[in-house]
Amino acid sequence: MKKIIIPFFCAVLFAAPAAAQQVSTVPAGTVTKSKATPKEVIDNYIKALGGKDKLQSVRTVVLYNSVTAAGLPAEVTMVTKKMGNKFKSEQSVMGQKMVQLFDGEKGYFEQMGMKKDLPADKMAELRKSKVIDALAYDPANYSSVSVESLNGKDYEVLTSAKGKFYFDKATGLLYKTSAAEGDALINSYMSIEGIKFPQEIEAEGGGQKLTIRTTKVVLNAEVTDADFK
Numbered sequence: 001m002k003k004i005i006i007p008f009f010c011a012v013l014f015a016a017p018a019a020a021q022q023v024s025t026v027p028a029g030t031v032t033k034s035k036a037t038p039k040e041v042i043d044n045y046i047k048a049l050g051g052k053d054k055l056q057s058v059r060t061v062v063l064y065n066s067v068t069a070a071g072l073p074a075e076v077t078m079v080t081k082k083m084g085n086k087f088k089s090e091q092s093v094m095g096q097k098m099v100q101l102f103d104g105e106k107g108y109f110e111q112m113g114m115k116k117d118l119p120a121d122k123m124a125e126l127r128k129s130k131v132i133d134a135l136a137y138d139p140a141n142y143s144s145v146s147v148e149s150l151n152g153k154d155y156e157v158l159t160s161a162k163g164k165f166y167f168d169k170a171t172g173l174l175y176k177t178s179a180a181e182g183d184a185l186i187n188s189y190m191s192i193e194g195i196k197f198p199q200e201i202e203a204e205g206g207g208q209k210l211t212i213r214t215t216k217v218v219l220n221a222e223v224t225d226a227d228f229k
Contacts, residue, residue, distance in 0.1 A: 038139035048172035050195040055132045060223035064216035085129045103228040192217040
């Protein structure tokens with residue numbers, strides 16, 4: 001079976017809220033300098049997700065996803081548990097299980113009984129992560145903010161050594177990420193207890209095209225350190 005490991009974007013899982021219709025003021029294919037700072041873009045994003053106080057009140061998250069892709073014999077189901085900077089994602093398809101785990105210090109991939117440690121640079125990055133990914137965004141990591149037009153809409157674009165991050169100027173929400181590992185588009189968001197999560201993501205990378213759909217999100221469930229052993 002073809003190896004499927006979904007990057008925890010990520011994660012980065014919900015139905016988009018109503019937003020004012022916006023007409024792009026930037027010609028398609030052009031890039032202009034934004035008047036906003038990286039901090040302003042990130043602050044707007046956190047506000048759009050539900051606000052800093054509400055996001056910080058989340059101690060644990062359990063995400064239930066389905067993954068479809070051309071060439072897969074069946075739909076992949078995925079359950080991801082998060083607590084602090086720890087996470088465990090279990091993916092199942094036709095009786096086969098794949099695990100991606102990070103215990104706060106180190107982590108691994110496991111498939112068909114074979115384990116492989118996460119790359120050192122990935123583990124260093126994950127140590128800085130938060131249970132709600134947006135809270136880990138650091139304005140100091142972004143070298144510039146530009147404005148780009150995609151499909152007739154304007155986006156504030158943060159650029160870093162890791163890639164580019166496109167935020168909808170009308171809603172403040174993250175729409176697209178583009179990095180060496182691949183691209184991801186968040187097609188819709190859903191709201192859970194006043195906090196927005198991506199509902200449908202289209203991801204492409206490593207020769208794979210995936211559609212990731214969130215079917216359920218549980219906040220502040222009974223997740224403990226034992227779940228990351």
